[in-house]
Amino acid sequence: MEKQWNRTHTSAASAxxxxxxxxxxxxxxxxxxxxxxxxxxxxxxxxxxxxxAGPTMFPGGYILRRNLCNLGFISCLxxxxxxxxxxxxxxxxxxxxxxxxxxxPAIAFDLxxxxxxxxxxxxxxxxxxxxxxxxNSGTVSYEKFSDVRSGVLFVTTISEQLPHxxxxxxxxxxxxxxxxxxxxxxxxxxxxxxxxxxxxxxxWMNVLKQRKADPYxxxxxxxxxxxxxxxxxxxxKELERNWTADNIVERxxxxxxxxxxxxxxxxxxxxxxxxxxFPFPEGGNPQDxxxxxxAISLLRTAKQGEEEGIKLQERLLHFMKAYxxxxxIY
Amino acid sequence: MxxxxxxxxxxxxRSIMLTNQTNETTNISPPTELVEQARAGDQDAFSELVRLHxxxxxxxxxxxxxxxxxxxxxxxDALIRAFLxxxxxxxxxxxxxxxxxxxxxxxxxxxRRGGPYKHEQPFSLFTKQKEAGPLYxxxxxxxxxxxxxxxxxRSSREQAKQKEPIASLLRAEIMDNIRxxxxxxxxxxxxxxxxxxxxxxxxxxxxSLFGMQTANVYNLLSRSKxxxxxxxxxxxxxxxxxxxxxxxxxxxxxxAPPPDF
Numbered sequence: 149m150e151k152q153w154n155r156t157h158t159s160a161a162s163a164x165x166x167x168x169x170x171x172x173x174x175x176x177x178x179x180x181x182x183x184x185x186x187x188x189x190x191x192x193x194x195x196x197x198x199x200x201a202g203p204t205m206f207p208g209g210y211i212l213r214r215n216l217c218n219l220g221f222i223s224c225l226x227x228x229x230x231x232x233x234x235x236x237x238x239x240x241x242x243x244x245x246x247x248x249x250x251x252x253p254a255i256a257f258d259l260x261x262x263x264x265x266x267x268x269x270x271x272x273x274x275x276x277x278x279x280x281x282x283x284n285s286g287t288v289s290y291e292k293f294s295d296v297r298s299g300v301l302f303v304t305t306i307s308e309q310l311p312h313x314x315x316x317x318x319x320x321x322x323x324x325x326x327x328x329x330x331x332x333x334x335x336x337x338x339x340x341x342x343x344x345x346x347x348x349x350x351x352w353m354n355v356l357k358q359r360k361a362d363p364y365x366x367x368x369x370x371x372x373x374x375x376x377x378x379x380x381x382x383x384x385k386e387l388e389r390n391w392t393a394d395n396i397v398e399r400x401x402x403x404x405x406x407x408x409x410x411x412x413x414x415x416x417x418x419x420x421x422x423x424x425x426f427p428f429p430e431g432g433n434p435q436d437x438x439x440x441x442x443a444i445s446l447l448r449t450a451k452q453g454e455e456e457g458i459k460l461q462e463r464l465l466h467f468m469k470a471y472x473x474x475x476x477i478y
Numbered sequence: 479m480x481x482x483x484x485x486x487x488x489x490x491x492r493s494i495m496l497t498n499q500t501n502e503t504t505n506i507s508p509p510t511e512l513v514e515q516a517r518a519g520d521q522d523a524f525s526e527l528v529r530l531h532x533x534x535x536x537x538x539x540x541x542x543x544x545x546x547x548x549x550x551x552x553x554x555d556a557l558i559r560a561f562l563x564x565x566x567x568x569x570x571x572x573x574x575x576x577x578x579x580x581x582x583x584x585x586x587x588x589x590r591r592g593g594p595y596k597h598e599q600p601f602s603l604f605t606k607q608k609e610a611g612p613l614y615x616x617x618x619x620x621x622x623x624x625x626x627x628x629x630x631x632r633s634s635r636e637q638a639k640q641k642e643p644i645a646s647l648l649r650a651e652i653m654d655n656i657r658x659x660x661x662x663x664x665x666x667x668x669x670x671x672x673x674x675x676x677x678x679x680x681x682x683x684x685x686s687l688f689g690m691q692t693a694n695v696y697n698l699l700s701r702s703k704x705x706x707x708x709x710x711x712x713x714x715x716x717x718x719x720x721x722x723x724x725x726x727x728x729x730x731x732x733x734a735p736p737p738d739f
Contacts, residue, residue: 166736234714248731269732272719282739290715
């Protein structure tokens with residue numbers, strides 16, 4: 149089946165993509181968004197049982213602010229901790245309403261399911277928001293929206309558009325991707341339970357070795373991560389295809405992106421195979437030693453691909469920070 | 479059944495207003511019948527109790543605070559608490575020492591702190607881990623009803639400083655706030671809640687008072703706190719929406735739905 153490049157299982161990217169497209173002259177594709185936000189390169193593994201929360205257990209405010217920044221937007225953030233004081237509830241509602249009045253939906257979390265979604269309308273008389281997330285669409289009352297039992301009352305809104313060049317965008321994206329993959333990304337309160345980047349593969353293999361994987365959670369993780377890496381490959385291929393040969397920057401991007409794409413293809417292929425072993429939502433049988441060992445072997449291959457891929461991306465990042473001379477006579 | 483809290487509160491606020499200028503005081507315990515009547519919700523009886531003991535209470539408070547303004551504040555708080563706790567007073571004959579203890583508690587709490595917290599005190603003595611009451615909304619732990627109540631009374635007092643002549647009306651506002659919050663509880667929840675937060679009774683005492691298991695009291699208190707927290711947010715949202723309508727801000731705006739995720 150042909151991969152659809154306008155849908156992803158990474159809800160943060162869907163929400164960002166959905167939101168920025170309300171802007172008049174947004175010309176980002178979902179592939180661009182997945183790549184430039186770094187979501188195509190993320191892996192966030194619960195080290196106990198690869199639980200279902202993994203893919204969304206990152207510091208939302210920090211990551212989404214940087215994501216929007218990479219794409220050329222200033223953002224606003226509400227993330228008051230539960231129990232949320234009434235004043236902060238109404239301030240958060242006001243932030244959403246202000247965004248909608250300016251024509252942009254607000255990015256929220258856990259509207260219908262614990263995923264990122266969009267609030268695109270409000271009605272004070274009925275005290276409801278109009279909202280959509282990966283599973284549902286409809287109205288959510290202000291009261292229910294505010295009733296956060298744990299965690300934070302999360303909303304990110306798009307503020308001003310502050311575009312920068314495609315060179316800047318790519319450099320900022322690579323900075324996030326490299327930091328994530330090498331485990332340097334700020335992981336806030338999640339760092340004790342979740343492993344990111346290459347360490348995520350190790351944590352996952354370890355869970356499988358111990359036969360402790362939660363079938364549902366693991367199936368969800370592999371669905372999200374394999375989809376993400378397919379986008380990663382597509383993003384790198386599009387860099388190669390769309391950038392020109394006009395100058396050393398464009399040429400270097402094309403060269404390194406095309407080389408990296410090969411390694412990420414290895415990663416994506418292995419993850420797709422694991423996805424078939426553990427189909428969502430049933431999750432197959434991770435208790436079966438033969439299946440688990442096969443999955444571990446595939447994860448090792450996936451990790452190897454990513455290890456090589458990230459070396460190239462890191463090289464590209466250093467290059468984008470300080471370009472080589474176009475002509476060098478020595 | 480009708481809501482006895484409402485009438486009691488109105489009565490209380492009125493009593494405090496009416497007795498502001500009273501000169502009368504007495505060392506004699508009030509007639510037991512008067513206390514009984516007040517406990518049963520008799521408005522005149524409670525007014526009379528306040529009238530009889532207001533100046534005495536001010537004396538107790540002032541002997542600790544050495545500040546008549548502060549003493550006035552303490553007594554107003556103490557009377558609100560006394561009123562709310564009245565139902566838990568077992569022996570009507572002990573009204574006077576009981577009231578004195580409440581006033582002294584209030585006064586000591588206020589005096590315990592200095593510096594910027596000089597005029598603050600937690601609403602309950604039993605907030606052991608929170609030495610200073612919250613000054614600002616963002617400091618309030620909204621899962622902790624002590625703090626909510628403290629914050630409510632404090633913000634009301636702040637306003638009272640600016641609009642002195644209607645200070646008594648602002649008292650009514652506190653009571654309105656408390657009332658509207660407790661309104662979300664069932665009768666049983668409210669009795670236990672009040673016994674704990676206004677009566678300052680430990681859960682084990684409440685358990686024996688109402689013939690419950692201590693564990694159930696904890697459950698009920700925790701459930702009640704959560705309900706009160708939700709109720710507080712519900713009311714804030716109502717106010718917020720009304721405020722927007724008053725300010726003629728758009729009441730409805732719906733963008734085109736986003737494409738499917």
